[in-house]
Amino acid sequence: MPQAAATAALTSAMRDKTCVLSLRGRLDVTAAGTLWTTALNAAAAQPEGPLVIELSALESCDTAGAALLLAMAEARPGATFEGADPQVTAVLERARKALVEPPPPPPVPPMPWHTVIRQGLVAAGDGFAFLGEALAAVLHLPTRSRQFRLADMLRTADQAGVRGVPLVLLLGILIGLILAFQSLMPMRRFGADLYVANLVAVSLLRELGPLLASVVLAGRSGSAFAAEIGTMKVNQEVDALNTMGIDAMTMLVLPRMAAALLVMPVLTVLLELAGLAGMSVVLVGSGIPLVAVANQVARWVRPADFYGGLAKAVVFGAVVAAIGCRAGLSAGNGPRAVGQAATAAVVGGIVATVVLDGVFAVLFYRLGL
Amino acid sequence: MSAPDPVLRGSGLAQSFGSRTLYHDVSFEVARGEVFVILGGSGCGKSTLLRQCIGLLVPTAGSVVVLGEDIYAATAVARDAVLCRIGVMFQSGALFGSMTLLENVMLPLEVHTDLPLPARERVARLKLGLVGLADSLSLLPAEISGGMAKRAAIARALALDPPLLFLDEPSAGLDPVTSAGIDQLILELRRDLGLTFVVVTHELASILAIADRCLMLDHDAQGVIASGDPKRLRDESEDPKVRAFFRREAA
Numbered sequence: 001m002p003q004a005a006a007t008a009a010l011t012s013a014m015r016d017k018t019c020v021l022s023l024r025g026r027l028d029v030t031a032a033g034t035l036w037t038t039a040l041n042a043a044a045a046q047p048e049g050p051l052v053i054e055l056s057a058l059e060s061c062d063t064a065g066a067a068l069l070l071a072m073a074e075a076r077p078g079a080t081f082e083g084a085d086p087q088v089t090a091v092l093e094r095a096r097k098a099l100v101e102p103p104p105p106p107p108v109p110p111m112p113w114h115t116v117i118r119q120g121l122v123a124a125g126d127g128f129a130f131l132g133e134a135l136a137a138v139l140h141l142p143t144r145s146r147q148f149r150l151a152d153m154l155r156t157a158d159q160a161g162v163r164g165v166p167l168v169l170l171l172g173i174l175i176g177l178i179l180a181f182q183s184l185m186p187m188r189r190f191g192a193d194l195y196v197a198n199l200v201a202v203s204l205l206r207e208l209g210p211l212l213a214s215v216v217l218a219g220r221s222g223s224a225f226a227a228e229i230g231t232m233k234v235n236q237e238v239d240a241l242n243t244m245g246i247d248a249m250t251m252l253v254l255p256r257m258a259a260a261l262l263v264m265p266v267l268t269v270l271l272e273l274a275g276l277a278g279m280s281v282v283l284v285g286s287g288i289p290l291v292a293v294a295n296q297v298a299r300w301v302r303p304a305d306f307y308g309g310l311a312k313a314v315v316f317g318a319v320v321a322a323i324g325c326r327a328g329l330s331a332g333n334g335p336r337a338v339g340q341a342a343t344a345a346v347v348g349g350i351v352a353t354v355v356l357d358g359v360f361a362v363l364f365y366r367l368g369l
Numbered sequence: 370m371s372a373p374d375p376v377l378r379g380s381g382l383a384q385s386f387g388s389r390t391l392y393h394d395v396s397f398e399v400a401r402g403e404v405f406v407i408l409g410g411s412g413c414g415k416s417t418l419l420r421q422c423i424g425l426l427v428p429t430a431g432s433v434v435v436l437g438e439d440i441y442a443a444t445a446v447a448r449d450a451v452l453c454r455i456g457v458m459f460q461s462g463a464l465f466g467s468m469t470l471l472e473n474v475m476l477p478l479e480v481h482t483d484l485p486l487p488a489r490e491r492v493a494r495l496k497l498g499l500v501g502l503a504d505s506l507s508l509l510p511a512e513i514s515g516g517m518a519k520r521a522a523i524a525r526a527l528a529l530d531p532p533l534l535f536l537d538e539p540s541a542g543l544d545p546v547t548s549a550g551i552d553q554l555i556l557e558l559r560r561d562l563g564l565t566f567v568v569v570t571h572e573l574a575s576i577l578a579i580a581d582r583c584l585m586l587d588h589d590a591q592g593v594i595a596s597g598d599p600k601r602l603r604d605e606s607e608d609p610k611v612r613a614f615f616r617r618e619a620a
Contacts, residue, residue: 029492029530033483062530063499063562064484067492087563094561098498099491234511333511335466 007031008058008065010039017049021072024057027065036068043072043079051076056083066095130326134257137249144250153255160221160256160321161263165270168216172271175208176200176278184286193288197296200279205305209272211357213264214316216271218349222324225256226345229328230338238329253325257318264317265310272309304369312360319356320349374437376401376533376565377422382431384417391417392592393430397584401532404559404566404579406599409586410614415569416460416537418586422567423457423535424448436533453481456526460537462518464510470497470521471506477528496524500554516547523554534558536568540575552578573617577603585611 008025021042025031043051053072055061061069069092073079084092141148179200187196229252232238241248276297283293324345331341375398383393391414399405407415420426422433424440432439438451464473474493478484484492497506500520510518519539526534539555540548552575558564570576576583576599583602585595587610595602595611603615612618 029478029482029484032488032492036484036488063495063527064478064482064492064530067488067495071488071491090561094499094557095495098495098503100498100503334509336509337511 008035010035010042012042015052018052019049020052020054022054022057023069024059026059027061027068029062029064032064032068036071039068039072040075044075051079053079053081054083055081055088056085058084058088061088061091063091063095063098066091067099070095070099126330127323127326131322133249134253134322137247137254140247141250141254144247147246147250148254149251150255152251153259156221156256156259157263159224160217160259161266164216164220164263164267167220168213168267168271169274171212171216172209172274173278175212175271176204176275176280177282178278179203179208179275180279180282184282193283193286194292194296197279197283197288197293198300201276201297201301202305204272204275204279205301205309207309207357209268209275210264210309210313210316211353213268213271213313214320214353215350216267217260217264217317218320218324218346218353221260222320222327222345222349223342225321225324226327226331226341227338229325230331230341233329233331234333234335234338248329253322253329256325257321260317260321261314264313268310268313308360308364308369312357315356315360316353319352323348323352374401375399375434376436377405377567378434379418379422380432380434382418382421382433383429384414384421384426385429390591392586394592395431395584395586397593397596399533399565399567401565402559402563403581404555404568406576406580406583407567407569407586408571408576408583408599408614410571410588413586413588415571415586419535419537419567419569423455424452453477453529454531454533456523456529456531456534458519458522458526458534458536458539460541462510462522464518464521464525466510469507469509470502470513470524473510473521474525474528477525481529493524493528496527497521499527499558500524501550516543516550519543519551520554523551523558527558530562532563533565533567536566536570538570539568540570540572545574548572548575549578551575555579573615585614 008023008027008031011022011024013020013022021039023039027035043053053069055069069081073081081092137144180196183196183199184193187193187199229238232252238248238252241251280290280293284290327341327345327348331337377399378397380396382395384391385393395418397405407418409415417426421428422435424433424435427441432441434440435451436454438447440448440451443451464470465476468476471490471493474496475489478489478492482489494503494506497503500523502517502520502524505513505517505521510521513521523534523536523539526536536555539551543551555566555568556579559566566579568579580599582597583595583599584593585602586592587594590610594608595606599615602611606612606615
């Protein structure tokens with residue numbers, strides 16, 4: 001058994017005024033692991049006087065063992081080896097050559113705050129540049145229509161839209177249920193049970209519907225776009241496209257953005273309908289007739305609420321898809337980069353959605369919508 | 370051979386995929402300190418034979434004895450113990466992309482030895498120094514060239530100081546100079562550390578430079594068509610296929 005054979009031992013003795021550390025047995029990687037701390041301490045802790053590391057009883061030594069011997073010698077300047085057989089000497093020599101000090105890694109200076117801010121601004125500027133590039137690609141589309149592949153767009157729409165329907169329905173029903181239930185309790189104290197319908201319907205249609213659909217898109221598809229394009233980038237497929245004279249923006253980004261634009265209103269409407277259904281379940285369960293709930297919703301929800309929500313959903317969809325694609329296209333090298341791109345896509349998508357939602361709120365207020 | 374026990378012995382090895390037989394009755398022995406090359410044209414089963422030797426593919430028939438242990442008959446524990454004592458360099462390096470080179474080499478040390486952290490770092494630095502990568506410790510695999518990746522993969526295979534090293538296509542896809550550098554590295558490691566190498570390759574120059582003995586597989590013969598010293602095979606073999614291989618002639 002390898003473990004049983006892995007034995008080396010260390011003894012220390014005094015010879016005249018010289019400290020002698022003797023090693024015997026086979027100094028392999030397992031033995032080096034066991035002996036490391038003891039041996040280094042023994043080498044460093046010897047009293048004054050020269051140190052000799054006695055190796056004549058050492059049967060064999062591998063490179064890990066050699067690393068230990070060299071570390072011992074280093075712990076005690078002026079230490080010498082004695083009695084090493086040719087094999088051990090050869091390994092020691094090789095190890096000594098291999099362990100020449102590597103150049104110290106360049107110190108990483110702490111980043112001053114203005115650099116952090118500048119980098120943030122540069123990143124935001126890059127984002128706008130990307131949007132501009134996408135816009136330019138759209139303008140050039142008539143001349144590059146063959147590079148925009150409809151099949152890709154439909155496949156993406158299927159992935160991002162159709163396959164997301166069950167999740168969106170589930171989320172919608174649950175959110176409707178929860179909102180209605182949570183607001184029913186306080187509203188009932190004022191005898192305003194019926195107005196729960198207005199509350200939930202307006203908040204769903206104006207805010208929560210587009211917002212949640214966008215979060216779902218960022219989580220399901222933004223990350224997928226980033227991983228897919230990021231892997232293509234890592235495998236030099238994007239470079240291959242460029243050398244073929246195919247614009248990556250037109251071939252990879254536009255179909256995904258178009259697909260997201262198409263599916264987002266649908267997902268949003270489905271989420272809102274499911275939410276209204278969930279709300280109705282709670283209200284009907286609490287004794288309000290379904291007709292009253294329906295009337296209340298129909299009377300209080302304006303078309304502007306619904307269309308405003310849909311307009312937001314379209315913008316969110318385009319931005320989330322663009323951020324996902326951009327994260328993929330700017331991925332670095334290696335498997336870690338793909339993971340980072342996917343994370344950046346989801347985080348960026350959600351942050352951008354929330355920020356844009358705030359902008360829309362101000363805008364709609366100013367426009368009196 | 371001087372050593373009584375071969376470090377690697379394959380006897381009667383066969384591999385079939387469904388009804389298709391890749392090879393059968395392949396037997397060989399590798400002595401300690403030897404550089405043993407498995408060669409042959411594409412698709413003859415070189416890499417499959419290597420996979421059988423390192424415990425990744427159960428042979429259809431036959432047995433593999435690595436360092437005295439029949440790896441497919443042994444218990445799982447005994448087999449793992451043997452597999453810890455061999456090093457493997459995969460064709461594309463198979464370095465872990467999310468770790469630096471130093472971390473790649475430190476991983477087996479961390480799992481299999483009691484070395485404290487500074488010791489692991491030192492030993493890993495030594496291994497990378499052995500293959501000439503002392504100044505690239507903190508690079509990621511994606512940031513280095515193909516030749517460096519092969520060297521780093523050899524360093525990782527050396528992490529636990531195995532007496533037996535398997536290299537899959539160490540010089541494939543490298544320029545002649547880098548390739549010759551890898552050959553030299555193999556010979557130096559053999560000389561200085563007394564390692565045994567089993568190398569799968571079809572680079573003719575590399576075979577002639579490093580191999581003590583070789584085993585030539587052939588697709589049509591479904592097995593070994595030649596074995597022995599490659600220089601003698603080149604000069605003396607009567608088999609047209611062997612001659613064609615060593616003289617780089619089209620079949």
